[in-house]
Amino acid sequence: MIGAGIKRGTAELAVLSVLEEGPLHGYELARRIEQQTKGALRFTLAALYPMLYRMEQRGWIRGIWETSDNGRRRRCYRLTPTGKKKLLPLRQEWSELFQALKMLKRVSHA
Amino acid sequence: MIGAGIKRGTAELAVLSVLEEGPLHGYELARRIEQQTKGALRFTLAALYPMLYRMEQRGWIRGIWETSDNGRRRRCYRLTPTGKKKLLPLRQEWSELFQALKMLKRVSHA
DNA sequence: GTGTATATATAAGATTCCTATATGTAAGGG
């Protein structure tokens, strides 16, 4: 059975997927998600920051403060080994959900 | 852009999809969703009933009280024309979401 | 010095889903 969290957790998968490419800070993360999905998936920063805290507390990501070239202070997040291990089962859960919805569609058209 | 409701609204699509096959009451509805998705998608009745009220208030479904052969009182819901019209765009939204998540996956594997 | 882009943060609110609980009928076994 698909867990309860999965149905809402689009942001979780999106963050993990983007961080898989490399470390990033929140502001850029939001832009990448939007760009890579061609604007289809979009998160406000107000939704993202609390999400990043939660994921850090779970040990999926780790953030460190750094100063960029322009002298701006920002928090750079990277995937932890634990977070990396979560990606595959998370994607499988999503895949299950998609298949389940397809089944409902198929039956109703039979 | 994908609307906010879509990411959580699995139950909504499931209910509409199953009701598309024909009128049903809540209890049976829950069983059909579980059966047709082979147990992958499952909703408790406590989650379903409030959902049915909301959908009725929006005019997507309409429920009427009836007495079954065994003499049990139950509320039978059927899709309204408005509800039927919502199904296609809802499925398109879901499709968009799936594609968006696939894009994130594809990029991260490039 | 004013605006725009960068960057993080919190508060208040809505929505959806869950567990737990309550109510009541019908059918079958012991």
Add this chain to the structure above:
DNA sequence: CCCTTACATATAGGAATCTTATATATACAC
């Protein structure tokens, strides 16, 4: 006749996620 299981609807309390709105602060261009 009592107990359990299946049928059937309903509400309360709580958790999680996402939204809008707001606050703060720096860098750069005009």
